[in-house]
Amino acid sequence: MSFSVGPRAADDSSARAKILTGTAVEAVSVLTGWGQGVRALPPHAARAAAGRAVIPLGRPALEGERFRRATRECLLGVAAVDALLRASGISREVVKGTSTALIYVTGGAYGAANRAWVVADTARPAQPDDRPGDKRRGAVAGTLHFPYTAPSVMSGEVAIEFGLTGPYGILIGGAAATIDGLWQATRLLESGRCERALVLAVETFEDCAELYARGRWLVGRPLVEAAVCALLVPGDLRTRYDAPRAPSALETRARTRAGETLACGPLIALALGREDGATGSIGVTGEWRGRRAGLYWH
Amino acid sequence: MPAVTRQRAEPVSLVAAGVVTPFGADLDAFWSGLITGSDGISMIERFPVDDLRVGRGGEIKKLRPLPGARRVGCRATQLLLAAAADLLARSPISAEPARVAVVLGTALGGVGELERALAPGGRPRHAVGALYDSPAHALARRLGARGPVLTVGAACAAGATALGHGADLLRADVVDVVIAGGYDALCRFVMRGFDALRSLTRERVRPFDRRRSGLLLGEAAALVMMTREGATRGPRLGRLLGHASASDGSHIAAPDANGRGLELAARSALEEAGLTSADVDFVSAHGTGTPLNDRIEAEVLRRLLGRRASEIPVNSIKASVGHTMGAAAALEAVMCLLAGREGIVPYTLGLEEPDPACELDHVIGSPRAARPRISLSTSLGFGGCNAALVLEAVAQ
Numbered sequence: 001m002s003f004s005v006g007p008r009a010a011d012d013s014s015a016r017a018k019i020l021t022g023t024a025v026e027a028v029s030v031l032t033g034w035g036q037g038v039r040a041l042p043p044h045a046a047r048a049a050a051g052r053a054v055i056p057l058g059r060p061a062l063e064g065e066r067f068r069r070a071t072r073e074c075l076l077g078v079a080a081v082d083a084l085l086r087a088s089g090i091s092r093e094v095v096k097g098t099s100t101a102l103i104y105v106t107g108g109a110y111g112a113a114n115r116a117w118v119v120a121d122t123a124r125p126a127q128p129d130d131r132p133g134d135k136r137r138g139a140v141a142g143t144l145h146f147p148y149t150a151p152s153v154m155s156g157e158v159a160i161e162f163g164l165t166g167p168y169g170i171l172i173g174g175a176a177a178t179i180d181g182l183w184q185a186t187r188l189l190e191s192g193r194c195e196r197a198l199v200l201a202v203e204t205f206e207d208c209a210e211l212y213a214r215g216r217w218l219v220g221r222p223l224v225e226a227a228v229c230a231l232l233v234p235g236d237l238r239t240r241y242d243a244p245r246a247p248s249a250l251e252t253r254a255r256t257r258a259g260e261t262l263a264c265g266p267l268i269a270l271a272l273g274r275e276d277g278a279t280g281s282i283g284v285t286g287e288w289r290g291r292r293a294g295l296y297w298h
Numbered sequence: 299m300p301a302v303t304r305q306r307a308e309p310v311s312l313v314a315a316g317v318v319t320p321f322g323a324d325l326d327a328f329w330s331g332l333i334t335g336s337d338g339i340s341m342i343e344r345f346p347v348d349d350l351r352v353g354r355g356g357e358i359k360k361l362r363p364l365p366g367a368r369r370v371g372c373r374a375t376q377l378l379l380a381a382a383a384d385l386l387a388r389s390p391i392s393a394e395p396a397r398v399a400v401v402l403g404t405a406l407g408g409v410g411e412l413e414r415a416l417a418p419g420g421r422p423r424h425a426v427g428a429l430y431d432s433p434a435h436a437l438a439r440r441l442g443a444r445g446p447v448l449t450v451g452a453a454c455a456a457g458a459t460a461l462g463h464g465a466d467l468l469r470a471d472v473v474d475v476v477i478a479g480g481y482d483a484l485c486r487f488v489m490r491g492f493d494a495l496r497s498l499t500r501e502r503v504r505p506f507d508r509r510r511s512g513l514l515l516g517e518a519a520a521l522v523m524m525t526r527e528g529a530t531r532g533p534r535l536g537r538l539l540g541h542a543s544a545s546d547g548s549h550i551a552a553p554d555a556n557g558r559g560l561e562l563a564a565r566s567a568l569e570e571a572g573l574t575s576a577d578v579d580f581v582s583a584h585g586t587g588t589p590l591n592d593r594i595e596a597e598v599l600r601r602l603l604g605r606r607a608s609e610i611p612v613n614s615i616k617a618s619v620g621h622t623m624g625a626a627a628a629l630e631a632v633m634c635l636l637a638g639r640e641g642i643v644p645y646t647l648g649l650e651e652p653d654p655a656c657e658l659d660h661v662i663g664s665p666r667a668a669r670p671r672i673s674l675s676t677s678l679g680f681g682g683c684n685a686a687l688v689l690e691a692v693a694q
Contacts, residue, residue, distance in 0.1 A: 098544065098562060102545060106451075107429070107431075108429055110430065110451075111428075114409055114412055114428070114487070115412065115416070117487060117490075117491065118409075118412055118413050118416050118487060119416060121413075121486060121487075121490060122416065122417065122418070146490075146491035146492075146494055146495060147491075147495075147550050147551040147680050147681075148550075149409075149487075149491065150405065150451075150453050150679075150680040150681060151430065151451035151453075151681075152451055152452050152453040152456075152679055152680050152681030152682075152683050153453075153550045153551070153680050153681040154681070155545075155681055156545070156546075156547075156550045156680065156681025156682045156683070157550060157681075159545040159546070159547040159681075159682055160547050160548060160549070160550070160682070162547075163547050164545055164547050165544060165545050165546065165547045165558065165559060165562070166544060166545065167542065167543050167544060167545075167566075168452070168543050168544070168545045168683065169450075169452075169459070169463070169543070170450060170451040170452045170456075170459075170681075170683070171448060171449065171450060171451065172404075172407065172429075172430040172431045172449040172450070172451040173431045173447075173448070173449060176446075177431070177448065177449075180446060180448055184463065184466065187466050187470065191307070193542070193566070193570075208425075210422065211415065211422055211425040214422045214423050214425060214426065215423075215425070215426045218426060241470070241472060243396070243445075243446075289431075289435050289447075291444075291446070291447060293446065
């Protein structure tokens with residue numbers, strides 16, 4: 001797995017003690033349908049997709065009884081945070097507790113659970129002409145399934161797994177919402193409401209592929225499933241949050257290489273920028289439903 | 299540990315509010331319904347419920363047609379537009395479109411549209427409206443707002459967090475006006491869900507009562523217009539002094555057994571406001587009427603308020619209009635401000651025999667003459683979400 005990790009370790013308090021007026025991006029982990037890390041991204045997603053509408057990301061094989069019932073999107077969120085901590089050499093004990101904020105952003109990762117819950121309501125007995133795995137058989141009518149339709153449960157599973165009991169933010173939307181989420185993370189850090197912030201984005205498309213096909217005015221192609229997490233910490237960089245008219249070079253590059261990843265796009269862009277060696281000033285933008293937002297560390 | 303210090307937040311003005319609730323299509327109907335002890339719960343008529351254990355809820359029976367409005371199919375958007383009409387009738391927006399933000403909390407977004415899309419004979423194109431942020435964007439388009447449009451998906455605590463995010467946008471001078479609040483519409487999706495969880499009561503909702511046996515859902519939209527302090531002349535409802543959130547990190551659908559997240563959220567909100575629990579005049583509790591929530595919340599409030607727990611009025615309005623999910627916290631924030639303005643605190647409908655395990659100074663049986671200046675409003679939601687608001691009312 002390749003990661004974009006800053007020059008300072010997260011628990012290096014002596015280095016941080018003198019630079020507490022701003023924020024910094026400490027690390028970014030990237031899991032996509034193309035593979036692990038930004039190095040797995042193809043040069044051109046549309047060409048690499050070769051006509052495939054969705055590039056799926058498998059269900060992470062996480063151990064533990066409580067993961068048995070969790071949805072794929074929950075597990076992807078857990079896997080992205082776990083990957084970030086492992087690659088950064090940050091112990092789970094460091095992030096555990098009230099000092100870590102969790103900002104979760106998704107455009108539609110709740111769609112699979114919502115769809116399954118609705119379909120279960122219209123379920124009918126199996127018919128001879130049903131295809132194997134036909135979703136109309138209503139396998140999710142039980143009490144364990146309904147809570148997973150809530151986006152907050154996805155971040156809730158992450159909070160449970162890592163013992164995160166600090167401030168949270170849960171934003172629904174595409175790439176512009178992730179910029180909003182990153183900005184909120186910087187606000188939480190700058191105001192002293194947390195000591196570190198995880199900004200997590202997860203997108204899944206496979207279970208609702210035919211519905212997304214009806215929204216082609218809204219989403220690009222190919223749809224690439226992803227789970228991406230950035231760690232923000234106090235640092236010496238100020239941020240500017242605005243509404244640029246045009247995409248940044250990183251936004252364009254992330255979209256070209258990764259494809260349509262909705263809320264994950266800006267975090268992939270951050271990882272790409274850091275892969276280039278940018279550990280200081282960096283700017284990312286993101287667009288959703290005609291609104292573009294930008295956040296710049298300088 | 300890094301040497302970061304928590305800062306007191308700049309207060310934000312809450313200029314006006316607009317709501318649509320089971321009591322009616324505006325703020326006046328909401329307030330009079332609360333004060334007169336009206337019951338907004340009824341049999342649900344808009345979709346089939348006969349196969350469910352419980353088919354009652356706080357359903358809005360009639361929505362006023364909006365003048366000049368193109369027909370809107372999405373129920374959640376209809377509620378938002380109705381609340382916005384009420385809000386704008388009280389206070390028009392006076393800011394550049396790019397300096398107006400919309401920040402809304404919801405538990406369900408436009409999920410009713412997904413039901414329409416997947417129903418036999420349904421049109422898949424409706425599924426785009428099922429994205430949880432669709433209603434917020436529809437409202438922004440209707441308002442002509444071209445600033446940030448945020449949808450907060452923090453389940454039943456989302457309305458509180460939306461107000462907090464809105465305040466942050468103002469404090470950072472990103473925008474000049476924020477239309478913030480929450481909404482949710484009743485649909486089979488959520489009725490089936492809570493029915494399956496056995497969270498719905500077949501009796502009446504009785505928050506903090508020893509006979510309490512569950513909640514009933516409701517639908518509503520509640521919006522407030524927020525500006526920076528001093529940016530608006532004329533009367534206003536009050537101020538948002540503090541907001542905070544905290545995760546439980548313990549269970550996806552039940553509150554933390556000790557209410558640690560809720561307590562942290564409440565203490566942090568007071569800290570952000572530069573206040574302590576000694577300054578609180580009134581508590582609007584989440585008070586769902588479920589055995590677990592109410593006991594845990596009461597324990598948290600007793601710890602928080604200390605010796606004053608027996609003298610600070612506490613209420614819950616969820617028996618009156620149902621648990622309106624994403625709208626609940628925003629609706630309750632508006633109620634706090636109206637209580638301070640009008641000098642009267644609505645009582646907790648359905649609460650007749652307080653549970654000793656929920657001992658607090660509950661407002662029981664009739665409204666209480668009091669003029670709370672500082673209110674604390676608490677909210678919880680799926681995923682271990684906890685949020686709190688500290689509000690200051692402006693006396694009339």
